[in-house]
Amino acid sequence: MSQRINLRVWLKIPDAEAATVKNTLSRRMGLKDVLSDVKKERLFSIEVDSGDPQEMAKAFAKELVNENKESHKVSINDLTFEEEYIALKVALHIEDGEAISIRERLRSRLGFKNVVDVKKATIWKLYLNGMDVQERAKEIAEGLLINPHKDSYEILGK
Amino acid sequence: MKIAVMQFPGTNCEHETLVAVKAVGMDGEIFRWNRSAGELSSFDGYFIPGGFSYQDRVRAGAIASKEPVIQALREEAAAGKPIIGICNGFQILVESGLLPGTGKIDMALAQNVMTSGGRIVRRGYYCDWINLRHEVPSKRCSASFLIERGALLKLPIAHGEGNLVTATPGLIQKLNEEKQVVFRYCDSNGRVLNEFPVNVNGSTEGIAGICNPEGNVLGMMPHPERSFFAWQLPGYDPKKQRPDEPGPGRRVFESVKRHIEVNA
Numbered sequence: 001m002s003q004r005i006n007l008r009v010w011l012k013i014p015d016a017e018a019a020t021v022k023n024t025l026s027r028r029m030g031l032k033d034v035l036s037d038v039k040k041e042r043l044f045s046i047e048v049d050s051g052d053p054q055e056m057a058k059a060f061a062k063e064l065v066n067e068n069k070e071s072h073k074v075s076i077n078d079l080t081f082e083e084e085y086i087a088l089k090v091a092l093h094i095e096d097g098e099a100i101s102i103r104e105r106l107r108s109r110l111g112f113k114n115v116v117d118v119k120k121a122t123i124w125k126l127y128l129n130g131m132d133v134q135e136r137a138k139e140i141a142e143g144l145l146i147n148p149h150k151d152s153y154e155i156l157g158k
Numbered sequence: 159m160k161i162a163v164m165q166f167p168g169t170n171c172e173h174e175t176l177v178a179v180k181a182v183g184m185d186g187e188i189f190r191w192n193r194s195a196g197e198l199s200s201f202d203g204y205f206i207p208g209g210f211s212y213q214d215r216v217r218a219g220a221i222a223s224k225e226p227v228i229q230a231l232r233e234e235a236a237a238g239k240p241i242i243g244i245c246n247g248f249q250i251l252v253e254s255g256l257l258p259g260t261g262k263i264d265m266a267l268a269q270n271v272m273t274s275g276g277r278i279v280r281r282g283y284y285c286d287w288i289n290l291r292h293e294v295p296s297k298r299c300s301a302s303f304l305i306e307r308g309a310l311l312k313l314p315i316a317h318g319e320g321n322l323v324t325a326t327p328g329l330i331q332k333l334n335e336e337k338q339v340v341f342r343y344c345d346s347n348g349r350v351l352n353e354f355p356v357n358v359n360g361s362t363e364g365i366a367g368i369c370n371p372e373g374n375v376l377g378m379m380p381h382p383e384r385s386f387f388a389w390q391l392p393g394y395d396p397k398k399q400r401p402d403e404p405g406p407g408r409r410v411f412e413s414v415k416r417h418i419e420v421n422a
């Protein structure tokens with residue numbers, strides 16, 4: 001039975017892209033009063049058809065995470081988030097060349113023949129105050145974080 | 159006749175664009191993104207040059223498209239002034255809804271996907287000299303005002319995200335019918351082929367440049383400012399040519415000048 005290893009990766013150093021998103025949402029899109037912070041993670045969802053998923057996750061992290069500047073967290077199959085923010089998952093709905101390259105690298109160059117599929121996404125952690133945070137998150141996604149002609153999004157937490 | 163060459167953090171073609179603007183006899187200056195947007199109305203036309211505005215954070219052109227200067231350019235576009243987006247400038251115009259001109263995001267310039275013989279042969283950033291075919295009659299569009307239909311131009315490209323895709327049903331057909339597809343990638347004989355290296359980035363129908371319905375706003379992925387002078391071209395021979403002889407990109411800048419003169 002196949003299992004999905006979720007590898008969430010974030011920078012230990014300040015994330016300039018998240019800072020730019022926060023700045024743009026606050027200064028250019030009128031969300032200063034409702035948005036207290038924005039953080040970003042990269043999500044790799046790696047489907048394997050055999051092996052101990054925890055051990056596989058350690059091996060994948062060695063390849064995909066630079067411990068000098070990044071931290072990571074592993075979950076198997078389920079993807080859960082903390083309560084204090086809205087987790088917005090953004091992924092390509094057109095072909096994701098980077099995800100395909102990672103799958104091929106894991107399978108062909110690094111010998112992980114049990115890798116069936118790799119999906120890649122960005123998790124935007126939106127620290128929103130007030131009412132209607134889901135609606136705000138939708139507005140942020142559609143107003144800045146996605147281009148609907150290539151990206152799709154999903155609200156995962158809160 | 160005064161041109162504003164827009165500069166965002168990460169823009170990297172503003173100086174050569176300004177050289178090209180001045181070389182065809184227009185006045186111009188580099189306009190930083192954090193200047194008062196109201197000052198833009200004193201200009202007669204605008205170039206948004208290539209580069210990596212805001213380091214392509216979120217996606218190419220997305221952050222710059224939210225800046226007040228872009229809102230001001232929207233008003234200048236409505237007034238009929240020419241706005242030319244080159245490479246990252248094209249991406250900014252798409253993200254701002256100024257192209258194809260409905261006011262909303264109608265397309266994306268996605269990551270390059272090069273295909274040949276039915277399979278993907280490479281992806282991502284690519285730079286090369288390519289051939290472009292001009293698809294519309296002269297005078298249809300500001301930046302190709304003096305270029306005849308079917309003319310071929312050899313220009314360089316350098317981008318990772320120029321693959322025009324859309325989920326809007328019927329949009330490509332509408333762009334074709336309304337003569338908004340201004341440039342397509344082609345081979346040296348002018349044939350449009352949906353194969354790499356002719357279609358250099360996988361763009362739908364080999365589209366390399368489009369304009370808005372009115373024709374004053376144009377976006378294109380290739381760089382006319384990098385083929386403005388003969389010395390910039392790969393075949394330049396200093397023994398046979400003067401360095402300041404015109405290259406094919408000059409026609410884009412001459413077109414903008416003529417468009418402004420005619421519409422003044």
